[in-house]
Amino acid sequence: xxxxxxxxxxxxxxxxxxxxxxxxxxxxxxxxxxxxxxxxxxxxxxxxxxxxxxxxxxxxxxxxxxxxxxxxxxxxxxxxxxxxxxxxxxxxxxxxxxxxxxxxxxxxxxxxxxxxxxxxxxxxxxxxxxxxxxxxxxxxxxxxxxxxxxxxxxxxxxxxxxxxxxxxxxxxxxxxxxxxxxxxxxxxxxxxxxxxxxxxxxxxxxxxxxxxxxxxxxxxxxxxxxxxxxxxxxxxxxxxxxxxxxxxxxxxxxxxxxxxxxxxxxxxxxxxxxxxxxxxxxxxxxxxxxxxxxxxxxxxxxxxxxxxxxxxxxxxxxxxxxxxxxxxxxxxxxxxxxxxxxxxxxxxxxxxxxxxxxxxxxxxxxxxxxxxxxxxxxxxxxxxxxxxxxxxxxxxxxxxxxxxxxxxxxxxxxxxxxxxxxxxxxxxxxxxxxxxxxxxxxxxxxxxxxxxxxxxxxxxxxxxxxxxxxxxxxxxxxxxxxxxxxxxxxxxxxxxxxxxxxxxxxxxxxxxxxxxxxxxxxxxxxxxxxxxxxxxxxxxxxxxxxxxxxxxxxxxxxxxxxxxxxxxxxxxxxxxxxxxxxxxxxxxxxxxxxxxxxxxxxxxxxxxxxxxxxxxxxxxxxxxxxxxxxxxxxxxxxxxxxxxxxxxxxxxxxxxxxxxxxxxxxxxxxxxxxxxxxxxxxxxxxxxxxxxxxxx
Numbered sequence: 001x002x003x004x005x006x007x008x009x010x011x012x013x014x015x016x017x018x019x020x021x022x023x024x025x026x027x028x029x030x031x032x033x034x035x036x037x038x039x040x041x042x043x044x045x046x047x048x049x050x051x052x053x054x055x056x057x058x059x060x061x062x063x064x065x066x067x068x069x070x071x072x073x074x075x076x077x078x079x080x081x082x083x084x085x086x087x088x089x090x091x092x093x094x095x096x097x098x099x100x101x102x103x104x105x106x107x108x109x110x111x112x113x114x115x116x117x118x119x120x121x122x123x124x125x126x127x128x129x130x131x132x133x134x135x136x137x138x139x140x141x142x143x144x145x146x147x148x149x150x151x152x153x154x155x156x157x158x159x160x161x162x163x164x165x166x167x168x169x170x171x172x173x174x175x176x177x178x179x180x181x182x183x184x185x186x187x188x189x190x191x192x193x194x195x196x197x198x199x200x201x202x203x204x205x206x207x208x209x210x211x212x213x214x215x216x217x218x219x220x221x222x223x224x225x226x227x228x229x230x231x232x233x234x235x236x237x238x239x240x241x242x243x244x245x246x247x248x249x250x251x252x253x254x255x256x257x258x259x260x261x262x263x264x265x266x267x268x269x270x271x272x273x274x275x276x277x278x279x280x281x282x283x284x285x286x287x288x289x290x291x292x293x294x295x296x297x298x299x300x301x302x303x304x305x306x307x308x309x310x311x312x313x314x315x316x317x318x319x320x321x322x323x324x325x326x327x328x329x330x331x332x333x334x335x336x337x338x339x340x341x342x343x344x345x346x347x348x349x350x351x352x353x354x355x356x357x358x359x360x361x362x363x364x365x366x367x368x369x370x371x372x373x374x375x376x377x378x379x380x381x382x383x384x385x386x387x388x389x390x391x392x393x394x395x396x397x398x399x400x401x402x403x404x405x406x407x408x409x410x411x412x413x414x415x416x417x418x419x420x421x422x423x424x425x426x427x428x429x430x431x432x433x434x435x436x437x438x439x440x441x442x443x444x445x446x447x448x449x450x451x452x453x454x455x456x457x458x459x460x461x462x463x464x465x466x467x468x469x470x471x472x473x474x475x476x477x478x479x480x481x482x483x484x485x486x487x488x489x490x491x492x493x494x495x496x497x498x499x500x501x502x503x504x505x506x507x508x509x510x511x512x513x514x515x516x517x518x519x520x521x522x523x524x525x526x527x528x529x530x531x532x533x534x535x536x537x538x539x540x541x542x543x544x545x546x547x548x549x550x551x552x553x554x555x556x557x558x559x560x561x562x563x564x565x566x567x568x569x570x571x572x573x574x575x576x577x578x579x580x581x582x583x584x585x586x587x588x589x590x591x592x593x594x595x596x597x598x599x600x601x602x603x604x605x606x607x608x609x610x611x612x613x614x615x616x617x618x619x620x621x622x623x624x625x626x627x628x629x630x631x632x633x634x635x636x637x638x639x640x641x642x643x644x645x646x647x648x649x650x651x652x653x654x655x656x657x658x659x660x661x662x663x664x665x666x667x668x669x670x671x672x673x674x675x676x677x678x679x680x681x682x683x684x685x686x687x688x689x690x691x692x693x694x695x696x
Contacts, residue, residue, distance in 0.1 A: 011039025013047065018054040019192035020047045021185065025061040032086075032108040033070030034079045040112070041081045044089050044097075055196040057098040057188035058090075058116060064103025065184075066112055068130070074272055083108045083140040084256065087115035091141075096195040096202040100188045101125050101176065104164065110175075111138060114145035117202035119176040120191055121167040122184060127175060130162035134275060135233045135268030135644065139259035141206075143240035144251040148208040149174045152241060153216035159237045160224060206248035217242050230512050231644060233262045266654060270646030277633040277647060280695065284459065284471045284626065289452040291460035292404060298323060298374035300391060302333020302364075305408060306380035308436030311340040314358040315350065315437060316465045321363045321370055330364055337362060340437055368394050376404040376461065378430055383531070385412055389420035396421035404457050406430040411477050411532065414447040425451040428458050431478060433638045434524075441638030442467035443478050468637045473624040480634045482624070483615045483648075485532070489674065490611035491517045492547035496589060498596030499604060501567050502577045507601035508608060512642025517608075518567040519575075520640070521550070522560035526567075530554040543673045552584045610663050610675075613652045617678040620649075620694065628691035649691040657685035 004014045010026040010033075022043050024030050040058075047053045060066065073079075090097050090112065099113040102122035110127050113119050121127075129138045129146065137143060138159060147155035150173040158165060170176045177200070180187050194200045217238060224234045236258045243254040262268055295318075299310045302324035313320045314337070322337070324330035341358055344350035350358070363370070368391070371377055377395060381387050388407060395405050405427045407417055418424035429445025442465070444458040455471070462469025472478040477485055495501055495518075505516025521529060529550055540546065553559075553566055558581070560566035569578045589596055616631045625631050632647020645651045652660055661677050668675035684690065 007043045007046075008035055008039045010035045011043055013043050015053065016189055016192075018052065018196055019189060020050070020053045020056050021188050021192065022047075022056060022058045023061055023185070024058070024066060027062055029064055029067035029104075030060045030062060030109070031068060031070035032066050032083055032112065033073060036066070036070075037081050037083060037086050040086050041089055044093055048093050048095060053095065055096050055098070055192040056093065057100065057192035057195075058112075059100040059184040059188040060102070061184075062103075064109075065099075065101045065105040066109025067104050068107035068109055071276075074276075083111065084252065087111050087140045087145075088252075090115035091117075091204050091206055093117075096192075098188065098191045098195050098200075098202070100184045100191065101127065102184050104128075106130055106164070107138070107142075108140055111140040111142045111145070114141060114149065114175075114205055117204060118191070118195060118200055120187055121170065121176045121179045122187065123167065123179060123181060125167040125170070125176075125179075126164040127167075127170050128162065128164040129159050130164075132160060132233050132237055133162045133271065135265060135271035136262040137233055137237045137240050137255070137259055139255060141252060141255070143237065143255045144244050144248060145205040146175065147241055147244040148205050148210045152210060152213035152244065155244075156216060156220045156238060156241050159241060160220060160234050210244050212245050230510075230642070232265045232267045236262055267644040269654075270644045270650060273629075273632070273646035273650045274636055274643045277629050277636065278468050280627070280629045281468060281470045281633045282459065282463075284455070286446070286452040286455035286471075287459065289456045291457040292375065292402060292453055294375045294404075294457065294461060294464075295319065296321060296374050297461075298371035298377035299380060300324070300368070300371075300377060301380035301382075301408075302326075302330050302336075303380070304336070305432065305434055305436060306378075307333045307336035308340065308434060308438075309378055309380055309408065309432050310362065311337050311437035312432070312465050314341065314361055315344065317361075318464070319361045319363075321365055321374060323365045323368055323371060325366055327366055330366060334362070334364055340435075344437075368398050371395070372398055372400060374399065374403060376406065376457065378406045378408055378432075380408040380432075383409060383412065385416065388412060388417050392417055392420045392427070396423065402426070404428070404454055406458065408432055410481055411535075413476075414445055414474050415449070418447050418449060424449040426454055428454055429472070429474075429478070430458055430461070431472075431480075439638060440466075440468045441480070441634060442469045443472045443480065443634065443638075444469050445472045445474060445478055447474050468633055470630050470633050471626055472630075472634075473622075475619075475622075475624050479619055479625050479631060480638050483612060483619060483631070483635070484639060486615035487608055487612040488517050488521075488529075489547070490607050492549065493545060493671065493674070494599055494604060494607060495549060495585060496547050496592060496594060497599075498589070498594070499599040500577075500582070501585070503599070503601075504604055504608075507604040510601060511605045512645055514640035522566040522568050522570070525560050525562055526550055526554050527559045541673070545671055545674060547588070549585055549588050552588065553581060556580075556584075606663060607667065609648065609651065609655075610660060610667065612648050613660060614664060614676070614678055614681065616648050616652075617681040617691075620691075621678060621680040627695045629695045653690040653692055657681060657690065658688075661685045 012023045014021040097116045098118045099116040100120050105127045129142045154173045228234045240255045240258045243251045297318050298321045300323045310322045341355045414429045418427035428450045431443035433439035433441050442462045446455045459469050501518040508516040558565045561570045567581050568575045619625045628649035635641040664677050
C-alpha cells in the first residue's frame, strides 16, 4: 500500500514500494511559483537520500503540468530556490527521474521536464518556451537542454518564435521520449517501475553532446535581423542557443548572463505590461453581472466588415444569420465569408471538415424579420445616422424580448441610436476592427442606458471570439479612433510644416509602429477620413489649424491602395511615394505661406507621441476609458502600437510626465489651440506620479 506525504501545500510525495511519485498541485495551472520550486527541491533532496526509493516520477494534478511562471511574482525580487537550481537538482539526481507531461507545459514547466531524465507526453500535450514574448529568454536551462535533445535548428525556431509545439512534433524532434495514453498518475507509476527495471532508457540531458550547426545559427541571426530589428530578446535567444555546444555548466552561465541582460531591458517591462494589459481590461464594473445566453447571432450588412464579423462568429462556433437587403451584395458577402474560411484552412487554423461545419451554421436573408430568433444582432451597415436609426427601429419591432442589439459604428453616437428603440437598455456598441476575423481588439461601448448584463454579454461574446475586449464610454470615436484623430492631426501639421509623408512614416516605423500614419490611411482608404472630416466641418473651431492635403487627394479620386494611388503609388505589388501627392503637398505649403523646415526622426516621434498621449490622458480623465491600461490595450491590439513599448501610457511613464508637459508647452508656442496640456497629465507630473498609479 502506498503512503502520501505532503511536502507543502502544493507538493506531495507518494511512495509505492521503490517508486516515489511527486505530485504538483498548484491550481489553476500549476505555475512554478515559490511554493512549487521549494517543494520540488525539498522532495528531490529527501528522495535522493531515501535508500528505499530507487526511482522518481513527476506528474501534476489538474488540467496541465507546470504551465509556466507564476505571474503574481512578475516584478518581484526572486526568492530562493530559483528555477535554474530546481532544474539542475533534478538533472543531478542520482536516481532516475521521469516526468509525465499533459496540457500546456510551457516555459519553466518545460525546463523542469528537460531537467528530468525521461519525458512522457499525454495525448493533447503542447510544449513551448514562450519567454521571448515577454522580452526575456528561457533562463532555467531551456536554451542549453532543448538543443541537446532536439538539435540546434529546432530549438532556435521554437525559442525565437515562442510557439506551442504539439506532442507529436515534440516526439519527432526528441523533446519528449514517448506519448502514452492514460491518467498522469498511472503513467508516472508505471514509468517509474519501468525506469527502475531498465525498460526505458533514462539519461541526463546535460551530458548529451549536441552537433554544431553554424549554418542554422547564422540563418536565424539573419532572420531575426530581418523580422525583429528593433527587438532585444530574440537576438539574445540566438546567442544563448549558440552556447549549447559548450560544456553544460559553461552554457548555463552564458544563458544566465544573457537572461539578466534581457531582464534589465526596457523592452521586457513593456512586453510584461502588454501581457497584463490583455488581462486587466476584463476587470470592468459590469463583470459582476451575469451575461445573457447567446445562441444564434445576426449580422446586418454583408460588406467587408459584416462578412468579417460573420466569419469571426462562425470560427467561434456560433450559428449566424447574415442579413443584407441587396441580394447581390448578400451573395458577395457570403462569398467573402467562404473565402475567409478557406484562408483559415490554408493557414492551418481550420480543417476542411471544420470549414464545412462553419458554413453549415451560416444562414442568409434579405429581410430583417429573419432575425426574429436571434439572441444578439450586430449591425454593420453604412456609417450614417439615418441608416442606423432606421435599422434599430426595425430591430425593436422584430427581435424577441431580451435580445441584445449592437452597433459596429466607429464614431456615431450610440445614445442616439439606442433612442430609436423602446428598449435602449438592450443596446450597446461592439466596435470590431478590420479584418474582423483577424484583429484582436473589440471595443465594448457602454451607452448611457445600457443594462449591466447587456454590457457583460458584450464582454462574454468578446471572450468567445478570443478578442481583447475593452470597455469604452460613448464619445466621437470612442477610445481608439478619438485618440487616432488627434495624433493624425499632429502628423498632418508636421507634413504641412516640412516633413515629407514618407519621412514621417519611416520615422514612426523605425520607432516600432507596424505602419506609419500615411501608409495606414492608404491601406484603409483615404475616403474614410475624408467622410469623417466632412461630417465635422460645420463644427470645426475657426481657430483650428486645418490641413486639407488629404481632401485634395480624395478630390482627385486617389483613395489609396484600392484606387492604385493615394499618398503612395501602388503598382504590381510595389509601393513608392506618389509624385503627384508630393506636388499637392508642396502646393498646400505654398498656399499657406509656409517655408518648409526639416524635422529629425526624433522630433517626428516626439510630437506624434505627445499628441497621442495628450488625447489619451483626456480619454482617461473624462471617463471614456476606465484606466490608462485600457488605453494601452486599445492602441496595442487595434492600432499597431509597438508591443515592446507597452502602449502609449506605459511609454509616457518611461519618458517621464514632467518631460512630456515640457514638450507640449514648447509645441504650444506654435499652435496653442492644438497643443494643450491635459489637466490630468499636469496633475500627475506636478505630483511626480505616473499613469500606472491609476490602473488599480
